[in-house]
Amino acid sequence: MHVHSFTFNGFQENTYVVSGDQQSCIIIDPGCYDRFEQQELTDFIKRHNLTVKAVWNTHCHIDHILGNAFCCETYGVPLRAHKEELFTLSMAERSAQMYGLAGYVSSPEPTEWFEDHQVIVIDDMEFTVIFGPGHCVGHVAFYNAAENLLIGGDILFRGSFGRTDLPGGSMEVLKKTIHERMFTLPENTVVYPGHGPATTIGEEKRTNYILEF
Template identity: 55%
Template sequence: MKLHIESFTFNPFQENTYVVYTDTKDAVIVDPGCYTREEKQHLIDFITDNQLTIHAILNTHCHIDHVLGNSFLMQEYRVDLYAHPLDLPTLEMVPYAAKMYGFEGYETSPLPTQLLADEQTLQFGGIVLNVLVGPGHAPGHVAFYNAENGIILSGDILFRGSFGRYDLPGGDLETLKKTLKEVMFQLPAETIVYSGHGIETTIGEEKKFNPIWNY
């Protein structure tokens, strides 16, 4: 089934939040980074205007910029929150990060109600996503892949012409390189990458030009 992806850039970290949806109005929200009232309303308006049914909230990982909207959206839509168990310690540290970065209005994210596993297949109506575990930026980082549409939501593993930080708690350069080589770069070259920051790219472009191999 054809998947549509709407991107929103939220919060001071310029994080990409995605709504993945079908023509039959099934939808999931990936990495809700909405923080201000205006950002939350912007996201809600898109969902309402397009008459979408939200089935789940998915976190690629649990750094602060990707979970700022978890609590708000769980209350708004009463759906499950999905994350990998190895990123639960990261999620539990977010309130401390919020204080450090000045997010005084941060609503503490609930713990995930569903835990993700490698190569798990998620289905929400017509939306089918395969879970690919990819540590290196965060211990429990995952990406969501749909082969039929040739798309992957990579979180902060891979960016256009760049890659995720590895100097944060739980990060590791060699692990990240292994993830890129053995997971991301095994996908078809034409796969479109929707990253946690910046504009989209393709696997083929990043295999050729990404500077990760210079490190």
């Protein structure tokens, strides 16, 4: 399995293209906002002869969905998220106005839904869905046990964790998610977060300042 990251938009959000050996791929949290970022993403997919099978959102904050409409329309694929994230998605237009994102094209609503512990297989790629609220109400992460990797969204960062002061956020819930859902994964699990560099579960169990709370 191959994980390629792009850092897009003014929020420095990480968009991931995850592909398998059969050339299928998933776009996770497409944050591509302008035509240059969109071109960077499509050029990569074309250059590697990948077939996009789905667009997934770990959650629906504005920085993670700026490219939803573009990717779903360009590749003719469905959008998938957790049903609780309809609450977050409903605030996207207001968020775009607040941050001056005049070029935001409204995300389509998801037509497929994630469930906790759900196992999703796309060709030779397999992910287990981990429900991880706290940063927002319907946040999920995607875990591949065979390769010990986690696409974690904004739950856990290198040395930090997702903010909880936005609607639907809760520090107590996020702490529970991190301690009970993240820190119980193998320590050599590589975490690909929604912002910043990759890390490992073991490193964060030793050094993350969530331990101070």
